[in-house]
Amino acid sequence: MADDGVNTKVEAVSKATTETIELRTEDGGVFDVDKPVAMEFLILKSFYEDEGRVFDKTSIRLPNVKQLELSKVIEYCTRALEFGAKSAAAAGDKDAERMVRQEREGFEAEFVDELSNEMLKELILAVNFLDIKEMLDFLIRSVANRIRNRSVAYVRQFFDIENDFTPQEEDQIHQENAWAFEGVDAD
Amino acid sequence: MKMRVDFVIVQHRDEIVISARDSIDFTKEEAMSRKFLPEEVVVEILLRLPVKSLVRFRCVSKRWLSLISDPRFAKSQFKRAADHIQRLLFPTPFGLGSLEVDLPFGDSSAVRELFVPFKQPNLRLNLLGSCDGLVFASHYDHKDFYIWNPSTGEHRKLPDPGISPHPDNEYMYGFGYDSSIDDYKVIVTSFLPLRPSPGYVGKILSLKNNSWKSIKKPDDVFSSFRSAGALCGGAVHWLGEVLRPEANLAILAFDLAEEKFRQVPMLPMLEGEDVDYYDIAYTCLVNLGGRLCLILLWHADEELWGMMEYGVQKSWARMFRIDGDYGPKPLCMSRGNQLVATNDDGNVLIRANPEGKIVESCVFCIEQSPNWHEPSAVFVESLLSPLFALEF
Numbered sequence: 066m067a068d069d070g071v072n073t074k075v076e077a078v079s080k081a082t083t084e085t086i087e088l089r090t091e092d093g094g095v096f097d098v099d100k101p102v103a104m105e106f107l108i109l110k111s112f113y114e115d116e117g118r119v120f121d122k123t124s125i126r127l128p129n130v131k132q133l134e135l136s137k138v139i140e141y142c143t144r145a146l147e148f149g150a151k152s153a154a155a156a157g158d159k160d161a162e163r164m165v166r167q168e169r170e171g172f173e174a175e176f177v178d179e180l181s182n183e184m185l186k187e188l189i190l191a192v193n194f195l196d197i198k199e200m201l202d203f204l205i206r207s208v209a210n211r212i213r214n215r216s217v218a219y220v221r222q223f224f225d226i227e228n229d230f231t232p233q234e235e236d237q238i239h240q241e242n243a244w245a246f247e248g249v250d251a252d
Numbered sequence: 253m254k255m256r257v258d259f260v261i262v263q264h265r266d267e268i269v270i271s272a273r274d275s276i277d278f279t280k281e282e283a284m285s286r287k288f289l290p291e292e293v294v295v296e297i298l299l300r301l302p303v304k305s306l307v308r309f310r311c312v313s314k315r316w317l318s319l320i321s322d323p324r325f326a327k328s329q330f331k332r333a334a335d336h337i338q339r340l341l342f343p344t345p346f347g348l349g350s351l352e353v354d355l356p357f358g359d360s361s362a363v364r365e366l367f368v369p370f371k372q373p374n375l376r377l378n379l380l381g382s383c384d385g386l387v388f389a390s391h392y393d394h395k396d397f398y399i400w401n402p403s404t405g406e407h408r409k410l411p412d413p414g415i416s417p418h419p420d421n422e423y424m425y426g427f428g429y430d431s432s433i434d435d436y437k438v439i440v441t442s443f444l445p446l447r448p449s450p451g452y453v454g455k456i457l458s459l460k461n462n463s464w465k466s467i468k469k470p471d472d473v474f475s476s477f478r479s480a481g482a483l484c485g486g487a488v489h490w491l492g493e494v495l496r497p498e499a500n501l502a503i504l505a506f507d508l509a510e511e512k513f514r515q516v517p518m519l520p521m522l523e524g525e526d527v528d529y530y531d532i533a534y535t536c537l538v539n540l541g542g543r544l545c546l547i548l549l550w551h552a553d554e555e556l557w558g559m560m561e562y563g564v565q566k567s568w569a570r571m572f573r574i575d576g577d578y579g580p581k582p583l584c585m586s587r588g589n590q591l592v593a594t595n596d597d598g599n600v601l602i603r604a605n606p607e608g609k610i611v612e613s614c615v616f617c618i619e620q621s622p623n624w625h626e627p628s629a630v631f632v633e634s635l636l637s638p639l640f641a642l643e644f
Contacts, residue, residue, distance in 0.1 A: 089267075108259060108270060126269045189289060194257045194272055205293065209300035217311045225288060226313050238311050241405050244364050245307040 087124040094132025095124075098139055105142045107196035127195075133184075134191040137176075141200050144172055177207045182223055185211070214250045295319060299329050302337065303385075303403050303633035326635035330384060336632035338584055339364075340592070340601075341379060341387065341402060343628075347371065350402060353630070354587045357601055357614035370398055370407050380480045381427030381488070385634025388427035388438060393417060397438065399427075399459065399638035402631060408638040413455040413464045415442050421451075424504075426481040426488030432509040435460045439467070439481075439488060439506055456511060459638070467506075470513035474504050477535065480629075481506070484539045485562045489516060491537035491546070503537060503544075517565035519546060519557055541585040545571070547593075554580065556591065572608040580604075584630040594628065 084100040086109070104110045109125070112118070127135070148169045155161035180188065185208060192201045212220055221228060228235070239246060258273035289297075298306065298319065306329065310317045319325060330336070338353040348371070349363040356362075371377055372391055381388040390397045394415040400407040426439035436459045444451035454467040473495045481488035487505040494502040494515075500523065503516040522532075532550040539545070543558040546568075554574040561567035572591075574580060580593035580602060590611065591604045603612040 112261065112268075112270065124267050126267055128269065128271045186289060189293060193290065193293060194259070196257075201293075205296050206300055208297050212297075213301050213305045217308060220309060220312050224294065224312075226316070228312075229314050230311070235311050238317070242307045242403075244366075245304050249308070 088135065089124055089126045090130050090132040090135050091126075091128045092131050094135055096132075096135060096139060099143070101146055102139060102142045105146070105197050105199070106138075107198070108194065129194050130191045131187070134187050137180075137184075137188060138191060138195065138197065138200065141176060141203070142197065145199060148172075173203065180207075182211070186223075214248075216249050216252050219250075219252050295325070299325070299332055301329075302333070303329075303635060306635060307404060320635065321637075323637060326637060330634045330636060336385075336634070338586070338630055338632055339402070340583060341366075341382075341629045341631055343376070348377065348402075350631075351601075353584055353592055357603070357612055366402055367405070368400070368402075369405055370400070370409065372396075379629035380425040381483065382629050382631040383428050383436060383483055385632050385636050386427075386436060386638055387629060387631050388425065390425075393421065393423050394440075394442065397440070399436075399438070401634065401636060401638060403633045404635060404637070406637050406639055408459075410438065410457060411463065413440055413453075413457070415440065415453050415455070418442075418444065418451070420444055422475060423479045424476050424481060424490050425479055426483070426506055426508075428483040428486070428488055428508050430458070430508040431486065433458070433460075437508050441467070441469075443469070467511055468513070470504055472502070472515070474502070476504070478537075482537050482539045482544060484542070484544045487514075487516075489537055489544060491535060501532075501535070516544070516559075516563060517568075519568045520565060522548075536581055538582045538584075540582060540591065541589070545582065547574075547580060547582050556582065572604075572606055574604055574608045574610075583628065 085097040086100065086103045088094075088096045088098055088103070090096075104113075130138075148165060151165045151168075152162065155165050177185070185204065189201065189204045189208070192204060212223060215223075220226075230238070260271055260273050262269045262271075298309070298316075301309070306320050310320050339350040340353055341348060341350050343349075344363065344365065346365055348366045348368050350366055351357065351363055368377065375391040378390050378393075379387060380390060385401055385403060387400045387402060388397070389400060394417045395412050397410040397413070398407055399410065421442045421444060424439070424441045427436070429436050438457045438459075439455070441452070441454040443453070452469045454469055455464040456467050457464045474490075474492050475495060476490040476492035478491065481490050483489075486509060487507045489503055489505045491501070491503055494500045501518055503518055505514050505516045506512070507514060532548060535549070536547045537544065538547070540556075540558065543560065544562065545556060545558040548555050548557065556571045556574065557568055558571045559568050574591070580591075580595055582591055582593040584592050586592050586603065589606045593602050593604070594600065595602065599615060601614045602610050605611050
């Protein structure tokens with residue numbers, strides 16, 4: 066549930082001279098997004114480039130995205146740009162580079178820890194739609210990490226997949242490589 | 253691979269609406285509740301998982317079984333993996349076991365017992381080579397050859413190369429990947445050591461082709477110290493002796509793409525007539541960390557030498573000396589540039605750091621090899637299938 070606090074924070078980050086785009090979500094969220102951040106959304110970038118449009122007061126509505134997801138996306142992309150800039154500034158200095166990397170890893174770990182499985186999937190759908198490559202890669206890696214040592218049942222639930230094997234079929238596949246089922250996290 | 257969602261742009265007076273094309277037919281509630289990830293995204297997630305997870309997730313559904321068993325998926329996953337988990341394969345009292353090389357040896361509970369679907373109960377399995385997770389094995393010197401993936405259990409028996417066994421025969425085996433035709437090749441040669449021409453049989457098989465063809469013998473008469481070759485730089489290598497004009501230590505190589513024998517320059521100090529071979533108690537050739545390496549036990553020292561730049565004689569450099577009198581048979585490099593090896597008898601597993609100090613050792617019942625054949629091998633986890641070529 067986005068509150069005005071999020072919008073205020075986003076606006077406070079943008080400097081007076083930075084262009085912004087207004088994005089609206091289906092559930093009433095309104096976001097003034099800095100242009101550099103908005104251009105990370107390739108769906109917006111290509112729209113502006115193809116149309117030869119300039120930024121104006123027109124607002125863009127995204128019925129496929131909810132305000133909670135969009136606020137998370139903006140948060141991640143904003144930080145990603147900051148880290149990119151810090152990384153470039155640190156280039157050549159091994160210690161500084163390492164610090165930026167660790168800071169980024171810390172942020173990403175915290176960011177993903179707070180996400181429920183449902184939220185993680187919603188974000189993937191949103192980011193896939195908005196076409197944000199770096200964030201999509203990050204989310205995909207996060208899902209892989211989350212499920213890698215989980216059981217078959219957990220994975221079915223995560224992806225909403227129905228088991229279409231008979232018990233005998235499933236048992237046979239299991240027996241072929243029983244070793245792969247050892248040491249798996251308890252559900 | 254296209255993951256882009258098709259979208260639709262509609263312009264109103266003061267607002268632009270960008271929506272996903274396939275959602276405009278849904279009611280608002282349906283569009284919001286859709287939680288299925290597109291299959292392309294699911295595949296991207298799967299590609300980032302390790303082999304163990306993927307082998308297990310074949311059970312999730314028929315669709316996932318099909319995705320994970322696809323040879324193109326197996327290849328992509330293997331190429332993408334940041335590092336490949338190395339495992340040691342060795343005989344146990346019950347059959348074959350495997351151990352992850354980078355983890356502490358611990359006790360025998362760390363050993364994963366493997367079910368080998370094609371193994372004959374009364375015969376020892378010779379492990380002759382491995383590449384990309386596929387293991388080349390046989391029951392006999394001259395026949396009963398298999399290609400097997402221990403991570404998935406898939407295996408394939410190769411046709412009989414038609415070699416007549418002879419008690420004095422020496423054999424050389426090789427297995428590796430030929431990138432020029434994207435295929436794996438198997439080499440078997442047999443020859444009577446002191447006779448250059450008669451008695452030599454050399455055969456090569458490519459997995460896609462599944463039939464043996466002859467390969468020309470090496471120019472110099474060669475006798476190898478150990479039958480399983482070391483794979484490096486697109487060629488298989490054996491350490492041995494060139495017998496004519498006089499006996500010299502040499503490294504014979506078989507180039508997998510060109511399908512020809514050649515020699516690789518030996519350590520300069522081991523070449524030539526000045527070398528007293530009686531000083532060299534033990535030598536062994538092996539690929540360690542991608543380099544062709546030689547372990548020498550001579551002058552009571554054990555040294556590990558590596559050819560830092562393939563094919564360049566002066567790039568041979570001593571990598572380290574090893575403590576103790578293990579007479580080690582090196583197996584592979586583990587994390588942190590540590591050497592994993594067995595002792596001469598094959599019943600103690602050791603790990604040595606780059607300074608040559610033994611940091612870990614463990615008594616295992618790795619059976620002693622009574623003859624030329626290899627009791628143990630190193631393989632990496634992969635989903636690659638030995639059957640891939642047969643399906644198409």
